[in-house]
Amino acid sequence: MSALETVFAGVRFKNPIVPASGTFGYGKEFEDFYPLSRLGGISVKGTTGSPRNGNLPPRIAETPMGCLNSVGLQNPGIDHFIAHELPYLKTKDTVIIANIAGADIEEYALIAEKLDKTDVDMIEVNISCPNVKAGGAAFGVTADGAAAVTKAVRARTTKPVMMKLSPNVTSITDIAKAVESEGADALSLINTLLGMRIDIKTRRPVLHNNVGGLSGPAVFPVALRMVWQCANAVSIPVCGMGGVSSHEDAVEMMLAGASLIQVGAAIFADPLAPVKIIDGLEKYCTDNGIDSISRIVGGVMPY
Amino acid sequence: MKYSEKCPVVCKKAIAADIFDIRLYSPRITAEAVCGQFVNVKAEGFFLRRPISLCGIDREKGELRLVFQVRGKGTEEISRLREGCLADIIGPLGKGFDLSDRNRKAVIIGGGIGVPPMVPIAEFYGRNAAVITGFRSAGAVILQKDLEKTGAEVILCTDDGTAGMKGFVTNALEKCLEKEKPDIIYACGPMPMLRGIVKIADENGIRTQVSLEERMGCGVGGCLVCACRTVKDGREVYSHVCKDGPVFEAEEVLFS
Known part of the structure; x- marks a missing residue:
């Protein structure tokens, strides 16, 4: 058995590295670089009940050690995903995590019900997208909203349900506890931090949406802190993400309490980032005599 | 295939104000590149790469030629690459x-x-x-x-x-x-x-x-940021410059 093999919310991953939703499309584009079977899993592009066109461009702005994006959940809709993307992805020998988003609670529930009949491995529920007007982060910023979505999704599927939390809140642990109490199988965090850039020549925001989500190495310490807090607040497993761009970052996330890792914006800078992190983790285990990476989860020794 | 590699800068010249002409030795990318495609170039110290279209594809020498303009600090950093330096590039990308x-x-x-x-x-x-x-x-x-x-x-x-x-x-x-x-x-x-x-x-x-241009993220079609307005099957949709383009049939593009 590989030292990187991980069981997360009852699902077996060959390694704990998963490209994050919204940075990896539906995976195909990256087959020009490496076989998708190298990956622990794939969290696919956030998918809604109906196709969405997304926001007007420009949708990206560079920031120190990161970027803002405002894609706005452009996607072909859940029926297209189930009919055309999922069957192909399921041949790739990697865990497929459907990432879903809705404008209202019924949309979330309906998508979950549709996915329940498929062979998708897991459902990640995005209650934290900062770039859409209705739904998205609106649910994720209150414990009541987050709990209500969890409850509705839970009622319509027996698949493992992972709630993706927003960092743009006063107390993320309250939200973590709220979704745990409604039956979430796991948490993933953090989604992007809401930010802004202005072009001083035109006095216009760089993003057409005015504001967007900050990700990249700049957010890593914030993400790490929130993962640590949440992992200590709940007893369900935590998938950590936010600025992870090296295997050292992944190890830190695991020490903070994450048992699965998503890699997002690092893929913009280097499409090979996920496989480089996997290789780095293998070496880390070998060099440190670690027979199972899961042994380091939560291993930080706080003062 | 697409390749991510560090390839030697064969030569660099300034050919007009803020415009540079560099040749990179990359036999693998050169062998597969077609006209109209681009490479995504790392600017040291910057998070996002800079997409630069191919000005020349010399299969005999295994050289790519990039002619680009310094538009900001990232491209300025790329313009500092000199003969003998390694350029960190990904390519060939996009449709030609x-x-x-x-x-x-x-x-x-x-x-x-x-x-x-x-x-x-x-x-x-x-x-x-x-x-x-x-x-x-x-x-x-x-x-x-x-x-x-x-x-x-x-x-x-x-x-x-x-x-x-x-x-x-x-x-x-x-x-x-x-x-x-x-x-x-x-x-x-x-x-x-x-x-x-x-x-x-x-x-x-x-x-x-x-050939269109838009601010890009990943450059390979994963992040969907470089959206441009197009018409497909009578419906307006956002296509993506990095993957669906940068070359488009003009009749597909909404210019208004």
């Missing part, structure tokens, strides 16, 4: 131009920093092409000798008349069409220029391919 028949008559139009990707098209068509390039003024003119070497008819325009004919590339295009209608037009440059060209091409029923 349709160069399926060199016996067609082509008009090739580039505006400003949109001129570099036109050079290999001119090489392909040679005498069967007319190349129209437009610049603000004489000081900004680039790549004329490279274009003349291809055997194509080369028409230079400047906005202020300090080099070539005074006027826009659209004026030159109209004159070209009075003589002979080409089978295809290729264009790359600022949006207003493309809009003008496509209007003329439409009126004359000439197929046109345009």
Whole structure:
């Protein structure tokens, strides 16, 4: 058995590295670089009940050690995903995590019900997208909203349900506890931090949406802190993400309490980032005599 | 395949104010690259790569040629690469131009920093092409000798008349069409220029391919940030410049 093999919310991953939703499309584009079977899993592009066109461009702005994006959940809709993307992805020998988003609670529930009949491995529920007007982060910023979505999704599927939390809140642990109490199988965090850039020549925001989500190495310490807090607040497993761009970052996330890792914006800078992190983790285990990476989860020794 | 590699800079020259011409030794990317594609270049110290279109694909030497403009701090950093440095690039990326028949008559139009990707098209068509390039003024003119070497008819325009004919590339295009209608037009440059060209091409029923630009993230189709408005099956959809383009059939693109 590989030292990187991980069981997360009852699902077996060959390694704990998963490209994050919204940075990896539906995976195909990256087959020009490496076989998708190298990956622990794939969290696919956030998918809604109906196709969405997304926001007007420009949708990206560079920031120190990161970027803002405002894609706005452009996607072909859940029926297209189930009919055309999922069957192909399921041949790739990697865990497929459907990432879903809705404008209202019924949309979330309906998508979950549709996915329940498929062979998708897991459902990640995005209650934290900062770039859409209705739904998205609106649910994720209150414990009541987050709990209500969890409850509705839970009622319509027996698949493992992972709630993706927003960092743009006063107390993320309250939200973590709220979704745990409604039956979430796991948490993933953090989604992007809401930010802004202005072009001083035109006095216009760089993003057409005015504001967007900050990700990249700049957010890593914030993400790490929130993962640590949440992992200590709940007893369900935590998938950590936010600025992870090296295997050292992944190890830190695991020490903070994450048992699965998503890699997002690092893929913009280097499409090979996920496989480089996997290789780095293998070496880390070998060099440190670690027979199972899961042994380091939560291993930080706080003062 | 697409490759991520660090490849040696063979030479670098400044060819106009803020415009640089670099050649990179990358046999793997060169072997697979087609005209109109781009590479995503790492700017040391910056998070996002900078997409730069291919100005030359020399399969014999295994060299890629990039001609780019310093637009900000990232491209300024790339311009500091010198002979012997390693450039960190990913490519070849995107969809290139349709160069399926060199016996067609082509008009090739580039505006400003949109001129570099036109050079290999001119090489392909040679005498069967007319190349129209437009610049603000004489000081900004680039790549004329490279274009003349291809055997194509080369028409230079400047906005202020300090080099070539005074006027826009659209004026030159109209004159070209009075003589002979080409089978295809290729264009790359600022949006207003493309809009003008496509209007003329439409009126004359000439197929046109345009190369577009948008702020990019991953450069490979994973992040969906570089959206551009297109029409597919009668419906308006956002396509993505990095993956669906940068070359599009003009009839698919919404320019308004």
